[in-house]
Amino acid sequence: MIPPRSILLNRLVLGLLLVASAGCDNAKLERALMDRRVGELERQIKVLEDKTEQELSETVGSSRNLVARLDSVEEKTTEALKQASDANQGQSDRFQRIEQGLAELVRMQRDQESLAYLSPDFKGHYTIRTEHGVLLIRLDSLDRDFQLGGFVAHLSIGNPMGITVQEFILKGDFGTTAPKLAAGEAYEDFSKRLDEWQRTLTPFEQTYLQDLPPSSWTRLDLRLNAESREKLSLIRTGMKIRRAHLINVAGESKISPINLRANSASILQTDYGALLANVKSVEKLGEMTKVSLLIGNPYGFVINKIRLKGEYGPTPPQQNADERPELFSTRISQWNDALKPFESSIDSTVAPMQWSEASFLIREPASSSVAFVRCRVSIDSVTLRAPQ
Structure with a gap:
């Protein structure tokens, strides 16, 4: 016997309700599981974020420490280079002062050979070196020039060479006596005193058209514009020969x-x-x-x-x-x-x-x-x- 249509319809509705009820329970279960996984993931992410932030903070601290150490090393290196540079500069300055001192000594030695240092208190002769050879020079006397002012130095020049000097120049300076190196005095200090003394000297230059015959002494006068005799304690002079005549074996005249x-x-x-x-x-x-x-x-x-x-x-x-x-x-x-x-x-x-x-x-x-x-x-x- 076939059940009536109403019964079939009721059974169908009841089945659908059962199916729907079972589907809702499954959805709730899946959602709960998903929420749990999301929660775990969020906790893991939070842990990772905290860990990452801590590591980043440690990294920043390490970087700052490294930068500070690099700055310290750079500062120390710069200071060491500066000290080394100062030491090298000091050595260079010292060597330069030594070279200047040696050059000054060489110059003084050369000047002593080419210049005559005349003094009123010394009656002997000095040698004076020229490009033609060595001559002799002597300060005979020193007189005041009341007419023109200053003083007149009466000189004698001896010519031991085989030439007649016909034109020459006496060029030098005069002043007080040169300072002497004191016992224990540093050469740099003496060099400064010597330079100061050099600046007090008065220069002179005089040209002579006068023969200096060979193997004989010749007298001549040198006018010096000095204020007092004390300013003539030292007369330093050199000679430049401008014209000379050589006596040869052929007997050529002068x-x-x-x-x-x-x-x-x-x-x-x-x-x-x-x-x-x-x-x-x-x-x-x-x-x-x-x-x-x-x-x-x-x-x-x-x-x-x-x-x-x-x-x-x-x-x-x-x-x-x-x-x-x-x-x-x-x-x-x-x-x-x-x-x-x-x-x-x-x-x-x-x-x-x-x-x-x-x-x-x-x-x-x-x-x-x-x-x-x-x-x-x-x-x-x-x-x-x-x-x-």
Whole structure:
């Protein structure tokens, strides 16, 4: 017998309800399990976060400690490098001071060889080294110059060489006596005192157109603008030779200066001996300048021909009383540069033991430009008088 439709429908509804009820229970169970897993995961994440934060904090602390240690090492390294640099600089400064001291000693030794240290209290001679050789110099006396002021040092210069010095310069300084190294005094302190003393010295320079013949002493004067005699306790001077003449085996004559504007006689140095020359006139002769003179022959032979070779130009400058030595030296140099070369001859005979008229020509149309002559005088031919 088939149940009625209502019964079937009720059974179907009841089954569906049972199925739905079972599904709800399963969903609740799964949700509870999921909530539990989520909770465990959250706890694990929290533990990991705490651990990570702690490790990060420890890492930051370690990094800071490492940075501090690096800074300390860098500071110590910088300090060590600075100390090493200071030590090296100190050694370098010390070596530099030693080198300067040695250079100063070498300079002082060289100066002692090339300079003469004159003192009024010492009457002997000193040596003075030049580029031509060694000469002797002596301070004979020291007098006050009441007319021009200052003092005049009377010097004697000895020439032991085989040359005639014809033009030279004395250049140096004067002042009080040099300080001496005290016992136990450091050289640096003495060097400072020496430098201070050097700054108190007064320089001088004077040019001389004066012969210093070989193997003889020559007297000359040196003007020094000093306030008192105490300022001349030391006169330190060097010499620069600007012109010299070498006597050779061929008997070449010395250079003879002739001032054509002077009223006094000049000496003509020859290989036969000295002659006298007195200028009568200097005049223009066409494109030449004629110099007329009287020649005095103190010897017993006739001179047939004389050759002249040298330079001519204006009169040598004279130093003014208030002129600075360096300015006078400049004027002397300019005068030397203005001289012109010439060659000429005296063809007329010069009689023995008397004055004879003579003349020579210079290739210069402006006779006013011929005021001074310095030349070598060579005698080409002589004749002896026949015996009586």
